[in-house]
Amino acid sequence: EIVLTQSPGTLSLSPGERATLSCRASQSVSSSYLAWYQQTPGQAPRLLIYDTSTRATGIPDRFSGSGSGTDFTLTISRLEPEDFAVYYCQQYGNSPPLTFGGGTKVDIK
């Protein structure tokens, strides 16, 4: 099973600032099959990025993903008020089980 470790656990930033979230895998993620999700309180997660760097439908271009192998990054170029949420990475490239990281909370400084 691939273990995903997200850091930091909490990121305190102001609107307009840049957010950089990290996701590290315990072994290489096959075919860069890594996704990022956003979850706000009381809501289901929303797919932001799949295949490491492809934005899902309707996701604004301030969200970008990068990385390969075991190290992946989600960047939010300029935080909007609606971006303060919890973010999860997920790998789906290797045989099941699929796994999620523990999450990074982006809160308002």
Added chain:
Amino acid sequence: QVQLVDSGGGVVQPGRSLRLSCAASRFTFGIYGMHWVRQAPGKGLEWVAVIWYDGNKKYYADSVKGRFTISRDNSKDTLYLQMNGLRAEDTAVYYCARDRSSGCYGGFDHWGQGTLVTVSS
């Protein structure tokens, strides 16, 4: 647009059973892999199970293997999760989610609203 509606949650005693349903609409259900994902109160996301588009492959998290069964009825556009031998640690909101692929290689592009399962005596 795509709609997934989760139902069937509730309060159940340890050791008892529950069946969750996920009704799909506004897309061709039978060509997509489908998953169940759960989230314990205040915790992160945990993948539970996947079923291939035609029902021929199924995989489970170790934490539920042998107790939970995922299934689908493509004629009814519905996904199921049969949960037997429930434990307190199964308490969570359960979400169904659609895979972008016919199996489990695409990421989850649509999610149900979730249904709460509480296991307690």
